[in-house]
Amino acid sequence: MKWKKYLLPASIEEALEMLAEYQGQARVIAGGTDLIPQLKKRERKVECLVDISRLDELKGIELQGDVIRVGAGVTHQHLSSSDLIREKAAALAEGASAVGSPQIRYMGTVGGNIVNAQPAADTAIPLTALDAQAEIVGSQGTRLELLESLYVRPGESTVNASAEILVALRFRALDGNEGSSFGRLAKRRALSLPILNAAVVTTLNGDGTAFEDVRLALGPVALTPFRARKAEEALRGKAVEGEAVERALEVAAQEAQPRSNPLRASREYREEMVKVLLRRALERAVRAAEG
Amino acid sequence: MSEEFSFVGKRVPKLDAPGKVTGQLVYGHDMKVPRMLYGKILRSEHAHARILSVDTSRARALSGVKAVITAEDIPEVKIGWARDHPVLKSGKVRSTRDEIAAVAAVDEDTAREALELITVEYEELPAVFDPEEAMRPGAPVIHEEAPNNIQEKMRQSYYHGDVQESFADSDVVIEDRFKLPFVTHCCMGTCFCLASFSSSGELTVWSSTQMPFLYQRDLSMALGIPATKIRVIKAVIGGGFGSKLDMYPFEPICVFLAQKAGCPVKITFTREEEFMASPTRQPVICDIKSGAKKDGTLLAREVRMILDNGAYSSWGSTTPLVMMLTISSLYRVPNVKYDVTVAYTNNPYSGAMRGYGNPQATFVLESHMDMLAHELGMDPMEFRLKNANRPGDVTGQGVKISTCGLTECIESAAQSIGWKQKRAKPGNRGVGMASVFHVGGGARIYPSDGCGSTVKVDDFGKVTLITGSTDMGQGSDTVLAQIVAEELGVPVENITVVNTDTNITPWDVGAHASRTTFIAGNSARLAAADAKRQILEAAAQTLGDKVENLDMKDGKVFLKGEPEEWVPFAKMVRSKHFRPDGDVILTRGWYEPPTEKQDKEFRGNISATYSFATQAVEVEVDTETGEVTVLKIGAAHDVGRAINPMAVEGQIHGGVSMGLGYALYEEVLLEEGKMLNPNFADYALPTALEMPPIETILIETDDPAGPFGAKGMAEPANIPTAPAIANAVYDAVGVRIRDLPITPEKVLRALREKAEKAQEGK
Amino acid sequence: MEVLTMKLNGEQVTVEVKPDAMLVDVLRDQLELTGTKEACGEGECGACTVLLDGEPVTSCLVPALKARGQEVMTVEGLASGGDLHLLQKAFIEYGAVQCGYCTPGMLMSAKALLDRNPQPTEEEIRQAISGNLCRCTGYIKIVDAIKAASEE
Numbered sequence A: 001m002k003w004k005k006y007l008l009p010a011s012i013e014e015a016l017e018m019l020a021e022y023q024g025q026a027r028v029i030a031g032g033t034d035l036i037p038q039l040k041k042r043e044r045k046v047e048c049l050v051d052i053s054r055l056d057e058l059k060g061i062e063l064q065g066d067v068i069r070v071g072a073g074v075t076h077q078h079l080s081s082s083d084l085i086r087e088k089a090a091a092l093a094e095g096a097s098a099v100g101s102p103q104i105r106y107m108g109t110v111g112g113n114i115v116n117a118q119p120a121a122d123t124a125i126p127l128t129a130l131d132a133q134a135e136i137v138g139s140q141g142t143r144l145e146l147l148e149s150l151y152v153r154p155g156e157s158t159v160n161a162s163a164e165i166l167v168a169l170r171f172r173a174l175d176g177n178e179g180s181s182f183g184r185l186a187k188r189r190a191l192s193l194p195i196l197n198a199a200v201v202t203t204l205n206g207d208g209t210a211f212e213d214v215r216l217a218l219g220p221v222a223l224t225p226f227r228a229r230k231a232e233e234a235l236r237g238k239a240v241e242g243e244a245v246e247r248a249l250e251v252a253a254q255e256a257q258p259r260s261n262p263l264r265a266s267r268e269y270r271e272e273m274v275k276v277l278l279r280r281a282l283e284r285a286v287r288a289a290e291g
Numbered sequence B: 001m002s003e004e005f006s007f008v009g010k011r012v013p014k015l016d017a018p019g020k021v022t023g024q025l026v027y028g029h030d031m032k033v034p035r036m037l038y039g040k041i042l043r044s045e046h047a048h049a050r051i052l053s054v055d056t057s058r059a060r061a062l063s064g065v066k067a068v069i070t071a072e073d074i075p076e077v078k079i080g081w082a083r084d085h086p087v088l089k090s091g092k093v094r095s096t097r098d099e100i101a102a103v104a105a106v107d108e109d110t111a112r113e114a115l116e117l118i119t120v121e122y123e124e125l126p127a128v129f130d131p132e133e134a135m136r137p138g139a140p141v142i143h144e145e146a147p148n149n150i151q152e153k154m155r156q157s158y159y160h161g162d163v164q165e166s167f168a169d170s171d172v173v174i175e176d177r178f179k180l181p182f183v184t185h186c187c188m189g190t191c192f193c194l195a196s197f198s199s200s201g202e203l204t205v206w207s208s209t210q211m212p213f214l215y216q217r218d219l220s221m222a223l224g225i226p227a228t229k230i231r232v233i234k235a236v237i238g239g240g241f242g243s244k245l246d247m248y249p250f251e252p253i254c255v256f257l258a259q260k261a262g263c264p265v266k267i268t269f270t271r272e273e274e275f276m277a278s279p280t281r282q283p284v285i286c287d288i289k290s291g292a293k294k295d296g297t298l299l300a301r302e303v304r305m306i307l308d309n310g311a312y313s314s315w316g317s318t319t320p321l322v323m324m325l326t327i328s329s330l331y332r333v334p335n336v337k338y339d340v341t342v343a344y345t346n347n348p349y350s351g352a353m354r355g356y357g358n359p360q361a362t363f364v365l366e367s368h369m370d371m372l373a374h375e376l377g378m379d380p381m382e383f384r385l386k387n388a389n390r391p392g393d394v395t396g397q398g399v400k401i402s403t404c405g406l407t408e409c410i411e412s413a414a415q416s417i418g419w420k421q422k423r424a425k426p427g428n429r430g431v432g433m434a435s436v437f438h439v440g441g442g443a444r445i446y447p448s449d450g451c452g453s454t455v456k457v458d459d460f461g462k463v464t465l466i467t468g469s470t471d472m473g474q475g476s477d478t479v480l481a482q483i484v485a486e487e488l489g490v491p492v493e494n495i496t497v498v499n500t501d502t503n504i505t506p507w508d509v510g511a512h513a514s515r516t517t518f519i520a521g522n523s524a525r526l527a528a529a530d531a532k533r534q535i536l537e538a539a540a541q542t543l544g545d546k547v548e549n550l551d552m553k554d555g556k557v558f559l560k561g562e563p564e565e566w567v568p569f570a571k572m573v574r575s576k577h578f579r580p581d582g583d584v585i586l587t588r589g590w591y592e593p594p595t596e597k598q599d600k601e602f603r604g605n606i607s608a609t610y611s612f613a614t615q616a617v618e619v620e621v622d623t624e625t626g627e628v629t630v631l632k633i634g635a636a637h638d639v640g641r642a643i644n645p646m647a648v649e650g651q652i653h654g655g656v657s658m659g660l661g662y663a664l665y666e667e668v669l670l671e672e673g674k675m676l677n678p679n680f681a682d683y684a685l686p687t688a689l690e691m692p693p694i695e696t697i698l699i700e701t702d703d704p705a706g707p708f709g710a711k712g713m714a715e716p717a718n719i720p721t722a723p724a725i726a727n728a729v730y731d732a733v734g735v736r737i738r739d740l741p742i743t744p745e746k747v748l749r750a751l752r753e754k755a756e757k758a759q760e761g762k
Numbered sequence C: 001m002e003v004l005t006m007k008l009n010g011e012q013v014t015v016e017v018k019p020d021a022m023l024v025d026v027l028r029d030q031l032e033l034t035g036t037k038e039a040c041g042e043g044e045c046g047a048c049t050v051l052l053d054g055e056p057v058t059s060c061l062v063p064a065l066k067a068r069g070q071e072v073m074t075v076e077g078l079a080s081g082g083d084l085h086l087l088q089k090a091f092i093e094y095g096a097v098q099c100g101y102c103t104p105g106m107l108m109s110a111k112a113l114l115d116r117n118p119q120p121t122e123e124e125i126r127q128a129i130s131g132n133l134c135r136c137t138g139y140i141k142i143v144d145a146i147k148a149a150s151e152e
């Protein structure tokens, strides 16, 4: 491990100063549930850790107009038990409650889940489906970016955790005719990374019979969280049940192209499961939108 | 029934539980002694390679490093029952866990750093990872001594009756191949060893061993130190399950480091090391052919097995002897043939693990029993009942069954999950069952299967049981204390149990074969009975009455029939001690079960009694994802008598959870002999969310040979779960999974194949 | 070395720690509170669970300095005075302990649950200990013990 300094800043500003002082040799730590194992295995090296987990500025979940703003320091525990999130972004609450174990959910944060840049992170998938934006501060000030654009490859984010801080994630609170849901396959019900996970956000037409809009996110089927855009296209304007849905699921399985992995499952199985997970998630999202 | 007893049959909390819930009890992992160094081992990067050179000079130069050893520094001795396993490897490595060098340093970090400074040059050799391939001509040779890669000492053939003839007589004959994976123990406390030499040259080893006396012998052999100079103490450990039954290279390595450094040295495995370097349950490839008559009479069984031994022989390669018992004797089967070959590969080696081969054998047999029943058009439960072993049976292998509750086990397990109402019903739910036959009264595999005990009663009435047996956490000390309390007639709180220090405790073969309650229990009971006799004799003298008229219960000595008037037993103990020809109470008990070693044809009654159990399960299968959920398990176990029902239930629950893991989740994944999942994230043990409700049913057959009627039961709990689940999956959705674990992917594939076949059939 | 001051099991303690020390190591090696076990070092088994400001965390993933100025509770802090905590009593009485290696972590997860939810359902109990692996007991008696403690 071998970091030489462990700092506890009192504000975002101070955290940024600390990072700046170490000129790339320091790194942000939040819950540490990703970073500490990486440091233990020496997959990363740092001189200094800047602990942002006590910054109240990062811990809020708020409704601002029709936008929900989730602080990057919000833990999975907090996220999954927040009434606002459960009502207005159910998929995110469900995703957060699927992370690891109670201990990991108490420690781990949504910000860490994003910046760690795993293609199947359980809050990243719903946030992708929610079309979230990320608020990032650095010495140059604040920038706003689409969540999707933060991903480079597994483990690599465009957020430079040695100089910048992801402050919050924002997305539109779902309306009455909208619904979302999250689904996941894993070896067991706790302490398991997903074999496959999926999040769905749907907007229904006036009488609730057809999809006005759909967003489908999947992981881990690509190097980054994956939007099944062709399948979304195939669903738009179509009836919420029937042929079109089945065709769209085929399209999703085609475009997702999951790979075989001895620890997860074969390509064939995972392709098949893309359809099952999405079908189930769609059904639940539609029900939520109707209800 | 247990009303007549004061302590037997009671839910007495474990004696060591208070120390464990407060964190006060010191485990081996927590131990530190003055000047203690930390040892670490460098292991091979390759599964099969020639070692060209080992350069330790930079490690030796690192400050804080106190000793570095390689094969050159230690005697050339091979360990393991087949003597095929060098402690530190020179010449070549045969698996990725192979030990090449070791260091001792002032702290763990320094030791780790030192390992990184050791450079090894290898020349990779062709390797073989599949036991069938390993036996083909031209396969890479792993041990020069075994050019065909076969562990010849374990090439066995057994038969009784005549299978060929009886297959011809059978109305139904089926044949199948099953495959069982590598799995591993996953004790929460990893292996450790702490070695220290005294100035007088006595070596003390605190270890996690389950068999201190054989360990003392093995250490002596590996170290070249006389056993008279070795003291083995089992420290408090975090689970055993068979993993600590053998001595492994890290233990002599730890001692050699201590010798070289002149300081105590401790080695504690990391979790990754525990996964890679402690043993596994051996994978099995099994071909089986079974035959039966139309009326459901089981006629014949022919079994051929190939075991993956890994690169070296630990106890894993001897498990065929236990499998043989099940194959010859689970259910009445008049004709049996069994052949087994154990092949060396470049995989990690396999050892003893809860059930000792029986989980594999029972998975195969009980899956096949189910398939036969379906061929016959019979209810699998009825088929089992028809062929169930009965009290008084002598099986073809010479196994003498005394008490046997198999019929009750089958019936009550079935009832507990609603077998009759739920079987063969439409929908995605199904029921399945499997039974187990296992030794329950020791297992004579060593010249002695005995255990010694001493009971010491002091002037204050404190009773100390010094037992040869080993408590790994299963709670045997508590059960032994109950037995002593009952026999002696003193409260259980008065009793202290001292175990597992070879300088103090009498001999015992070790904690294996579910034998501790039975063997050590009988032994403790003998010592306690003698102590009681002596106390009552003293009381007779002091009180001026006849011994026959006196009794003792709850620490009180009284005239039979007049329990209201009593004297404290400690007073009687003192009356014996403090008189002119005084003496203290110090008794001994040695129990050697009335069993025989098997003859050359493997016949003989190796256990004083046998255990039976049946588990019935209900599952639900998600036919879209292939996921199997176990809804309920009924576990009926013939335990002879439950000395401590709470402890027995605990063993059953734990066994079932391990069986559930074997059935659905667990597998050591290897790629070219390297483990892909040496961590708890990727090697999936069941969590609390996976555990179904379990109804435990204790069938008390009151075994005449057992202490208060008890027989061994700890391993059986782990054995039938997986085949019961596989059978339930079949009942639910009509697919037969022949290789564990039953992953969603396998189920889905089988469902697809079934649908395709149905399509073709049309 | 850095100075770490925290409230540990109700008492203010100050220790010098290496900047990269893990909380589990400081507890076990420096403060000799060996009740907390380490069984994986990767957050995957829960054996090292302690309460940090009342929340269950795996102390093998917590840099010791994260606890600066915070409250830490280990299994040694559960009993008060000479009295065992209800959970400890129930674990003993219900046979929830076998080898005991998972026990301290289980107890801390259970404590965190009951502090927030004094009357949990069985499913909630199972959820609360789903980050704590046990190889011996099959969890059933652990769940029973927690339920019994919650009903006291």
Ligand SMILES: Cc1cc2nc3c(=O)[nH]c(=O)nc-3n(C[C@H](O)[C@H](O)[C@H](O)COP(=O)(O)OP(=O)(O)OC[C@H]3O[C@@H](n4cnc5c(N)ncnc54)[C@H](O)[C@@H]3O)c2cc1C
Binding pocket: A027, A028, A029, A030, A031, A032, A033, A034, A035, A036, A037, A052, A072, A073, A098, A099, A100, A101, A104, A107, A108, A109, A110, A111, A112, A113, A114, A115, A116, A120, A121, A122, A123, A159, A160, A161, A164, A165, A166, A167, A191, A192, A193, A194, B681, C042, C043, C044
């Ligand atoms: C046993 C175990 C099980 C797990 N199971 C799951 C699971 O099921 N699903 C899942 O998705 N994940 C899982 N994880 C991974 C992990 O818990 C999550 O990704 C968690 O959300 C990470 O958050 P953290 O606060 O702990 O991040 P940290 O480890 O503190 O940080 C992760 C990375 O993000 C950077 N970072 C953190 N916060 C910020 C910020 N605000 N601004 C800039 N950079 C930042 C850090 O520098 C670091 O590179 C598991 C981990 C463990 C140990």
Ligand code: FES
Binding pocket: C037, C038, C039, C040, C041, C042, C043, C044, C045, C046, C047, C048, C049, C058, C059, C060, C061
């Ligand atoms: S030791 Fe910390 S979770 Fe396993």
Ligand code: FES
Binding pocket: B188, B238, B239, B473, C096, C097, C098, C099, C100, C101, C102, C103, C133, C134, C135, C136, C137
């Ligand atoms: S009691 Fe042994 S791991 Fe839980």
